[in-house]
Amino acid sequence: MKRHRSVDILFMLPTLLAFGLVVLVPFGLGIYYSLTDWNGVSSNINLVGFKNFESMFREPQFIYSFLITLQYTAINVVFVNLVGFLLALLVTSQLKLRNFYRAGFFVPNLIGGLVLGYIWQFMFNNVLVDMGRTLGISWLATTLTGKPGTVIWAMSFVNTWQYAGYIMMIYVAAIQSIPASLMEAANVDGAGFFRRVRSILIPMVANAFTITIFLTLTTSFKQYDLNFALTGGRPALRFMEKGIKSSQLLAMDIYQTAMGNNKMNEAQAKAVVFFIILVVFSLIQVSINKRREVEA
Amino acid sequence: MRRLFTLALVAVLTLGLVALPAQAEDVEIHVYQLKVEINEAITNFVKRYSENTPGVNVTVETLGGGADYGGTLRAKLQASQMPDIFMIEGKGGYDLWEEYILDMSDADWVKDTDLAYYSPEGKAVGFPIGIEGFGLGYNAEILEKAGIDPAELTTFSATKEAFELLDNMKEDLGLDNVVSVGTSVAGLWWVTSQHVFNAFYAGYLDYNDDSVYQATVKGDVDQERLTAFANYLKFLYDYSDPEILVNGTYDDQVAAFANGKTAFITQGNWTDPNFEQLGATFPRGFVSHNFLEEESTGLYIAAPSWFVVNAKASPERQKAAIDFLNHMALTEDGAKYIVEEAGMVPAFKSVKLVPKGDFSKALVEANARGGNFNWYFAQNPDGFNVNTLGPIFELLATGTVEDFVRDVTQAFKDLN
Numbered sequence: 099m100k101r102h103r104s105v106d107i108l109f110m111l112p113t114l115l116a117f118g119l120v121v122l123v124p125f126g127l128g129i130y131y132s133l134t135d136w137n138g139v140s141s142n143i144n145l146v147g148f149k150n151f152e153s154m155f156r157e158p159q160f161i162y163s164f165l166i167t168l169q170y171t172a173i174n175v176v177f178v179n180l181v182g183f184l185l186a187l188l189v190t191s192q193l194k195l196r197n198f199y200r201a202g203f204f205v206p207n208l209i210g211g212l213v214l215g216y217i218w219q220f221m222f223n224n225v226l227v228d229m230g231r232t233l234g235i236s237w238l239a240t241t242l243t244g245k246p247g248t249v250i251w252a253m254s255f256v257n258t259w260q261y262a263g264y265i266m267m268i269y270v271a272a273i274q275s276i277p278a279s280l281m282e283a284a285n286v287d288g289a290g291f292f293r294r295v296r297s298i299l300i301p302m303v304a305n306a307f308t309i310t311i312f313l314t315l316t317t318s319f320k321q322y323d324l325n326f327a328l329t330g331g332r333p334a335l336r337f338m339e340k341g342i343k344s345s346q347l348l349a350m351d352i353y354q355t356a357m358g359n360n361k362m363n364e365a366q367a368k369a370v371v372f373f374i375i376l377v378v379f380s381l382i383q384v385s386i387n388k389r390r391e392v393e394a
Numbered sequence: 395m396r397r398l399f400t401l402a403l404v405a406v407l408t409l410g411l412v413a414l415p416a417q418a419e420d421v422e423i424h425v426y427q428l429k430v431e432i433n434e435a436i437t438n439f440v441k442r443y444s445e446n447t448p449g450v451n452v453t454v455e456t457l458g459g460g461a462d463y464g465g466t467l468r469a470k471l472q473a474s475q476m477p478d479i480f481m482i483e484g485k486g487g488y489d490l491w492e493e494y495i496l497d498m499s500d501a502d503w504v505k506d507t508d509l510a511y512y513s514p515e516g517k518a519v520g521f522p523i524g525i526e527g528f529g530l531g532y533n534a535e536i537l538e539k540a541g542i543d544p545a546e547l548t549t550f551s552a553t554k555e556a557f558e559l560l561d562n563m564k565e566d567l568g569l570d571n572v573v574s575v576g577t578s579v580a581g582l583w584w585v586t587s588q589h590v591f592n593a594f595y596a597g598y599l600d601y602n603d604d605s606v607y608q609a610t611v612k613g614d615v616d617q618e619r620l621t622a623f624a625n626y627l628k629f630l631y632d633y634s635d636p637e638i639l640v641n642g643t644y645d646d647q648v649a650a651f652a653n654g655k656t657a658f659i660t661q662g663n664w665t666d667p668n669f670e671q672l673g674a675t676f677p678r679g680f681v682s683h684n685f686l687e688e689e690s691t692g693l694y695i696a697a698p699s700w701f702v703v704n705a706k707a708s709p710e711r712q713k714a715a716i717d718f719l720n721h722m723a724l725t726e727d728g729a730k731y732i733v734e735e736a737g738m739v740p741a742f743k744s745v746k747l748v749p750k751g752d753f754s755k756a757l758v759e760a761n762a763r764g765g766n767f768n769w770y771f772a773q774n775p776d777g778f779n780v781n782t783l784g785p786i787f788e789l790l791a792t793g794t795v796e797d798f799v800r801d802v803t804q805a806f807k808d809l810n
Contacts, residue, residue, distance in 0.1 A: 138468055139490050159781070223641055244641045330580025333640060334785035336793075341785030341801055343579050357465030359777030360490060 131366040138362035150367035158338035160368065163351040166250055167319060170347060173254040174261075174318040179310055181258055182265030187295070189266070190273045200270065203263035211260070215327020218256045219243065222328075243328060246335045246344035253328055253345065257318065265310045272306035273299065301390075308387035315383055319376050322349040348372055420451040421714040426470070426477035427456055428463040429523070429699070431667050435735035439728075443721060450714050464490070464776070478707045478715045482520060483699045484772035488513065495519050496705040501716050503723035509697035509741045520700025521719045524738030527695035527757040527766070528589050528662030529680035536560070536567055536657040536676075547681040548689040550626060557633050560657050572633035573658040574650040576642040577791060583784035585647070586627065588771040590660055591783070592694050593683035594623040596767035607770040613807040620802060624795040626685030630660065631791050640791050648672070662694075666751025667737045678752040680760070693760045696769035697741050775809065782808075 132150055136143045154160045189200045206214070223241045230238025242248045276299065284294050325331075331343035331350060346354065352372065356365030425440065433456040440452040455477070457463050463481070470476055471494075482488050488495065488511065497517040504510055504518045511520025530553070532544050540563055542556045560572045575590075576582030595607040606616065631639055634656075638646050651659035652674040659665075660683075669678070682690045703715045722728040723742045732740045733747035739754050739761075740747070749755060760766055771779060786801040 137490065139471070139493075141493065227637070240637070241641055330578075332578050332580035332788070334579050334788035336789060336797075339804075341782070341789050341805075343781075343785055353465075354777070354781055357462050357468065358781055359775075360464065360486075361777075 128366050129370055131363055132370045133367075134363050136363045136366075137360050138356065139360075146363070150364045151371070154364060154368055154371070158340040159342045159346065160351055162335075162337045162342050162344070163346050163348050166345065167321075167348040170250050170254060170321065171315060171318040173251065174257055175311055175314045177254060177258045178261050178265055178314045178318075179307075181262040182310065183269050185262060185266040186269030186273060190270055200267075203266055205263065206260045207264040209260070211323030212327045214256065214260055215324045218252075218259075219328050222252055243345075244333050246333060249329055249333065249345040253321075253324060256328060257321070257324060260324075261314065261317065265314065268306050268310050268313075269303060272303035276302045304387070304391040308384060308391065311383055311387060312380060316376065316380060319379070320349055321347050322353070325350050420449055421710050423450065423452045423479065423711060423715050423718060424475075424477040425452060425454040425479040425701075426467065427454065427479075427481050427523075427701075428458075429481075429664070430456055430458045431664050432736040432738065435667075435731060435737075439722075439731040439735065442727070443718060447717075447721075450718070452718060467491075476704055476706065478704050478711045479701050479718070480704065481523070481699050482511065482702055484511075486772065486774070486776050488519070490776070491702070494702075494704050494706055496703040496712055498703060498716060498719075502720045503742070506723055506742045506744050508743075511697075511700040511702075520702050521723070522697035522741035523699050523701060524697070524732060524736070525695060525741050525757060525761070526662055526664060526698045526739070527680075527693045527760065528660075529682055529693040530573075531651070531659040531661055531665075531678055531680055531753060533651065533654065533657050534677040534679055536569070536654065539567060540657075544679055544681055545691075548684060548691055549687050550622075550684050551687060553681070553684055554629065557629070557658075561633060567657070568654060569657060570650065570655040571635045572656060573630055573660065574638065574647050574656040575630050575634040575660050576638050576644075576647045577631070577788050578640055578642060579780075579784045579788050581641075581643045582647060583780055583787065585660055587779050587783035587787040589662065589694070590627060590630070590683060591623070591787070592767075592769055592771050593626075593685060594620060595770040596694065597683060597692070598686060598688055598690055599767065601766060601768050604768070604770060607773070610806055611774070611809060613810045615803045615806050617799065617803070620799050621795065623685045624790070624798045624802075626683070627787075628790060628795050628798075636791070640788060661753075663739065663751060663753035663757050666749075666753050670737075670751070679756045680753065690765075691760075691763075692766045693757065694769060695757060695761060695766045698769060698772065778805075778809070 131143075133145055133147060134143045135146050185199075185203050189196045189203070193199070209217075222243045226238050227241050230236070230240075242252045280298055280302070281294060284298055289297070325345065325347045329345040331346040331354075333344055334341055335344035336342075337344075348368070349372075352365050352368045355368060356362050425436070427436065429436075436454050436456070440454045444451045457466055464487070467477075467480060476494065480491075482491060482495070492513075495513075497513075497519060498504060498521070499518045501518070503521060507522055509522040509525070510518040511522070513519050530547075532547075534544065537544055537556075540556075540560055542559065547553050547556055557572050560567065560569065564570070564572075575586065577586040595604075595610065599606060606619070609616065635642070635650065638650060647659065648661065648665055648668050649672065650656050651661075652669050652672040654674075654676070680693050682692050683694075684690055701719060703712055703719075705712075707715070722731065724744060729740065729742075729745040729747050732738050732742075733745060733749050737749055737751045737754060739749055739757050748758065774783075782805050783802070786798060786805060789801070790798045
């Protein structure tokens with residue numbers, strides 16, 4: 099049968115239209131606004147060139163937000179994947195009730211980030227503090243979300259608690275797709291559990307690593323809801339001779355610039371930089387991971 | 395026959411289309427406000443108004459305290475859901491939303507108040523929602539037990555002595571701490587970096603004397619005055635609960651005072667309804683934020699927020715919105731809402747009712763007495779109080795007065 103190009107395009111049109119309207123047009127507008135002096139409301143908009151891009155790198159809050167976002171992302175990529183992978187090994191073993199555990203580990207992922215943030219805020223600020231005071235554990239007696247050194251770790255802990263179950267499911271699917279014959283053959287050859295995990299299981303699920311690391315990297319980098327509900331940016335910290343908020347990740351810094359300071363133009367410039375960095379990091383990660391994948 | 399039938403069908407359908415918009419629909423007015431403490435009162439008031447006013451349906455939406463009102467309002471604008479009546483909190487809001495603010499100079503309510511918001515061209519644009527004020531709130535019962543007369547707390551050293559006395563009697567009086575203060579950048583920054591700091595801008599000056607504030611925003615910060623203020627603030631911090639100070643929320647701060655666990659609180663009269671909800675019945679009042687040795691009893695009183703009408707709403711909606719505001723200001727029903735239900739201090743002269751909250755009563759008395767101080771913090775650039783001053787005020791909890799003075803001075807210099 100002969101294919102008609104026009105028919106193809108016609109079928110793609112609804113998708114293209116939606117993609118154009120909700121992705122391409124706002125993206126283009128965002129880049130445009132980053133080059134202007136727009137405050138978010140005014141109808142009088144002037145082009146100012148790259149001024150907004152220059153000013154952000156002199157801003158202590160932005161630099162600090164940038165650094166802790168990198169830190170937060172690095173911690174999450176390691177911990178979420180480590181925990182997710184270990185849980186996946188656990189629930190694909192011969193454990194009793196493994197389906198129950200599988201569901202149980204996944205449930206936190208179904209709770210919204212805001213709800214979760216407020217629940218854990220209560221845990222950190224009340225439950226743990228009371229425990230610390232009663233038991234005389236001094237490092238618990240003041241809240242872990244109230245210290246610049248621990249707040250990022252507290253956020254990563256909650257994120258891991260929430261997200262590891264989801265990542266676990268991806269690993270479970272990958273592990274289950276490994277041909278049983280491979281594992282049996284290794285078993286017959288006398289390979290122990292750790293040997294089988296290292297030499298067969300991990301190489302065979304390498305494609306899952308590409309996906310999971312990509313997901314943890316991008317979601318951590320873009321984190322906002324948990325950040326907002328759990329810490330709201332506190333506590334304050336002195337950095338580069340200025341008072342700043344020590345747990346304000348990049349997404350929240352962009353929001354604050356746009357909505358708190360009414361500088362939509364500077365916020366857009368930050369968002370453009372944010373986008374470029376995220377794309378670069380993701381591309382590097384995917385290309386490295388892809389090299390490690392093997393075909394079954 | 396069939397053609398006739400088709401024609402008839404088309405005719406009926408077309409008529410239906412034409413007929414629909416002809417039906418009289420209620421004028422919908424949407425109010426968007428951020429005073430969470432009056433949420434219940436205003437919701438009931440608009441319900442009553444809608445029921446008694448045929449053809450008008452008023453709805454109200456409230457955004458919680460400390461949340462980002464400007465941001466959500468902007469989101470509504472982008473979504474074409476701009477409310478018909480919204481709030482501004484002074485010059486920053488007026489400048490930002492100027493295009494959307496209607497001139498109400500001819501409205502009846504304007505003649506009944508001195509506190510309308512006027513545009514630079516002298517047009518009355520903002521409906522004063524109520525008078526608000528703050529100072530250092532006290533629990534009169536506890537002070538009496540300790541033998542302290544609040545009328546004598548007119549200087550920094552007098553306040554200091556009272557704090558030391560209370561601190562020594564904490565166990566007898568059932569106190570955890572002397573004062574309830576919070577300054578977290580995620581929660582109570584507005585209490586310290588806006589309200590308490592307003593004492594620096596306005597304290598000990600005539601009501602309309604903005605010389606200190608104007609010099610400060612131009613980067614010329616009076617070091618001696620700022621150091622005195624910083625010592626006072628640090629003193630308040632030292633006598634407060636360290637957990638509430640850096641991690642507490644509004645609820646934590648208010649509850650500590652309402653439960654009689656502190657003798658003082660750095661809040662304003664908007665907390666009155668909260669105390670009623672929490673069942674706190676002890677008499678309350680305000681003393682001034684006295685950071686100098688000069689005697690003063692003045693409180694910080696102003697109309698801090700105004701309702702404005704969306705100038706880009708349809709003329710019917712604008713008219714209905716102004717009628718609604720007139721009703722709020724000039725009728726007994728409106729007075730009942732402002733004073734009795736919302737517990738606010740009325741900004742309108744025709745209102746004869748006296749508010750029942752003790753803090754609000756204290757404001758009415760202070761207003762009659764005179765010698766009060768204006769509010770200036772709302773004139774700072776958008777985000778400056780929260781994102782620039784907020785962290786500096788929190789850092790003082792663990793830092794030094796010298797760092798605080800240097801940081802605040804630098805922050806104002808950076809504005810220029």
